Amino acid sequence: xxxxxxxxxxxxxxxxxxxxxxxxxxxxxxxxxxxxxxxxxxxxxxxxxxxxxxxxxxxxxxxxxxxxxxxxxxxxxxxxxxxxxxxxxxxxxxxxxxxxxxxxxxxxxxxxxxxxxxxxxxxxxxxxxxxxxxxxxxxxxxxxxxxxxxxxxxxxxxxxxxxxxxxxxxxxxxxxxxxxxxxxxxxxxxxxxxxxxxxxxxxxxxxxxxxxxxxxxxxxxxxxxxxxxxxxxxxxxxxxxxxxxxxxxxxxxxxxxxxxxxxxxxxxxxxxxxxxxxxxxxxxxxxxxxxxxxxxxxxxxxxxxxxxxxxxxxxxxxxxxxxxxxxxxxxxxxxxxxxxxxxxxxxxxxxxxxxxxxxxxxxxxxxxxxxxxxxxxxx
Numbered sequence: 001x002x003x004x005x006x007x008x009x010x011x012x013x014x015x016x017x018x019x020x021x022x023x024x025x026x027x028x029x030x031x032x033x034x035x036x037x038x039x040x041x042x043x044x045x046x047x048x049x050x051x052x053x054x055x056x057x058x059x060x061x062x063x064x065x066x067x068x069x070x071x072x073x074x075x076x077x078x079x080x081x082x083x084x085x086x087x088x089x090x091x092x093x094x095x096x097x098x099x100x101x102x103x104x105x106x107x108x109x110x111x112x113x114x115x116x117x118x119x120x121x122x123x124x125x126x127x128x129x130x131x132x133x134x135x136x137x138x139x140x141x142x143x144x145x146x147x148x149x150x151x152x153x154x155x156x157x158x159x160x161x162x163x164x165x166x167x168x169x170x171x172x173x174x175x176x177x178x179x180x181x182x183x184x185x186x187x188x189x190x191x192x193x194x195x196x197x198x199x200x201x202x203x204x205x206x207x208x209x210x211x212x213x214x215x216x217x218x219x220x221x222x223x224x225x226x227x228x229x230x231x232x233x234x235x236x237x238x239x240x241x242x243x244x245x246x247x248x249x250x251x252x253x254x255x256x257x258x259x260x261x262x263x264x265x266x267x268x269x270x271x272x273x274x275x276x277x278x279x280x281x282x283x284x285x286x287x288x289x290x291x292x293x294x295x296x297x298x299x300x301x302x303x304x305x306x307x308x309x310x311x312x313x314x315x316x317x318x319x320x321x322x323x324x325x326x327x328x329x330x331x332x333x334x335x336x337x338x339x340x341x342x343x344x345x346x347x348x349x350x351x352x353x354x355x356x357x358x359x360x361x362x363x364x365x366x367x368x369x370x371x372x373x374x375x376x377x378x379x
Contacts (some may be wrong), residue, residue: 010058017051018189025150029083034358037093039107043081043150050074055122067124067138074117079148082109082159095154108153114161117144128342134175140169140177144198149213165215166195184229199268200306200352201256216307218252237282247275251307265309271300271317288329300304305351313351313362320345320365332376344368 002015022044029039053071060066085107087093090100098105101141124138144165152160173188201214227243247280249267253260280294304310330333344367351362 008059010057012054014054015052017053018051019047021047023046024027026278027152029152030033031095035094036087037095038088039095039152040086040104041081041083041152043110043148044081045079045081045148045150046295047077047145047147048076049076049145057126065126065353067122067126067185069122071120072117073120073143074115074208075145076113076115077145077147077161078113079110079150079159079161081106081148081150082156083153088157108156108159110148110156110159111146112159112161113157114146114148115147116164118164118166132179133174133238135171135174138170140167140171141353142169146198153212153355156246160212161189162198162213163196163215165198168193170351182232184231187224187226190222194219194221197251197267197307199251201308216251216254218248221247221249221267221270223247236328237284238280240279241277243276247274254307256308261308265307266304268305268307269303271303273301275299275301285327288332290330292324292326292328294324305348306353310351310353312353312355312360313348315348318345318347320344320347332377334373336373336375338371338373340369340371341366342368 002013004011004013005014013311024045025043028039029041031037031039042057044214044235051073053069055067055069056064058068064326073272083106085093085095085105087096087097087098087100087102087105092099093105095107096102096105120140122138122140124136127135129135142369146162146168148161149159169192171188171189171190172330173186175186177184195218196215197217197219197282198213199216201216203213224246225243228241230240232238247270249270250263251261251267252263255261278294278296278299280292282290282292284290287291299317299319303315305313305315321343322338322340323342324336324338326334326336328336345365346367347365349365353360
């Protein structure tokens with residue numbers, strides 16, 4: 001619910017937000033080859049969130065404006081679930097060493113509730129030296145909710161809730177348009193100061209190494225983003241966009257199963273270099289019919305998948321390439337042939353290493369995929 005308005009001195013918005021969610025998941029695990037048993041995992045998570053917020057952009061002069069914003073949020077989350085060893089194979093389940101025919105044995109159980117209240121805010125300054133240029137500075141505090149892991153667990157410690165994550169973000173940048181070259185650009189530099197970073201950590205619980213979602217006390221990120229978009233008037237229908245990202249990350253010290261991990265590890269899923277680019281060309285075929293050809297690519301350098309920076313589940317750098325060809329009538333129908341990851345690049349998206357317990361896996365991105373999409377719009 002929002003209410004907005006404008007005066008000679010400010011543009012303002014106030015509002016309220018409420019949501020309630022109930023998410024149920026289940027997973028039947030066949031571990032017969034590895035652990036001589038089968039398991040059943042389920043989770044029933046409920047969350048309720050309410051917030052009040054306000055934002056005001058104050059007009060200081062013809063070229064300067066001040067942005068202020070605040071949000072108060074109150075949340076409650078519950079989780080009922082866990083993993084059960086079904087003890088379904090003879091002579092015994094390796095997980096419990098129970099004899100065949102025994103009743104199912106709970107391995108991990110969660111019946112917990114967490115609550116959280118927090119304040120978010122923003123303070124920014126905008127300067128428009130011309131109609132085609134914006135230079136800005138901002139400081140923002142935000143939160144990511146705490147929660148519960150809902151996957152397969154071998155001990156209740158893996159289902160302990162993780163705490164909310166807080167960030168204070170500082171950013172400076174410029175956005176503009178060079179009319180003589182039909183070029184739009186944006187460049188920004190940023191510094192993020194994190195508290196209670198949510199990530200996978202590894203611990204020894206009762207002598208058994210486990211990997212679970214938890215928190216690292218602090219982390220820092222700084223980097224640079226740059227984007228270009230070119231729509232040349234001399235080549236109607238053609239567009240080109242390019243973007244790069246430079247990133248440096250550092251986790252604070254934290255405890256793991258093998259003992260203290262010193263400050264300096266990289267954050268998970270934080271490649272030091274990334275690139276995206278795309279080109280498209282649209283041609284009028286006459287009447288209301290047109291065709292569009294597009295090609296998009298992205299690259300990211302190597303990255304880790306956990307706070308321990310485990311090389312066994314890290315991802316190497318990779319390229320992906322997508323293409324699409326369409327014939328369409330604007331606002332009426334569209335026929336498209338497309339391909340995703342057409343070079344069939346094999347790259348890691350996540351992984352778990354529990355080799356001391358006999359478990360470990362990597363998850364890979366989707367392989368080369370082709371398709372045909374037919375779209376019809378109705379008034």
